[in-house]
Amino acid sequence: MHREVELTVYGAEVLCPSCVNLPSSKETYEWLQAALSRKYPDQPFNITYVDIHNPPEEAEKQEFAQRVIEEDMFYPVVLVEDEIVGEGNPKLKTIYSAMEKHGYQPA
Template structure:
């Protein structure tokens, strides 16, 4: 099965956004997604990257999107699968899995 590696990026911050106090932190969401996707799609290549919107990596696309999250006052964490926004604030696994399957992922 020639599935290419899919990149899932979780944009968030160490501190919770003001309206997200009752929700898991961006870091917790990152870890939860990694575990959930790994269980659903074992032995299929993916990476889950956490980007701190207030301290983004050197990659220009990640810096630009971090800026957009701040400027547009998006609810974070914001989750992207291969550049497509699949979740904002409290991401739903169903939506994320549907996007993964568009990239050829097969559930276990």
């Protein structure tokens, strides 16, 4: 493996209207972090949570957070590098596939 992959989970405190009965964005972020750590032990990656209503100073993250709001995306929206791999209720299989494209090997 060459370098750590960057995952970003965009979401909000309040569930999106179409996401009732699903975990919150923050819960999805924590679940994803745990699942990826188990699937790819000793293979580091960066995972960041971004609140779409209070994004960090980075212009790139602010712009995508605004896009989530403007395009009424279902959140959480999960990105691997800059590719959207999950929206609303992200599927682990899809995220694993994206990770493996970047050289991660399942345990």
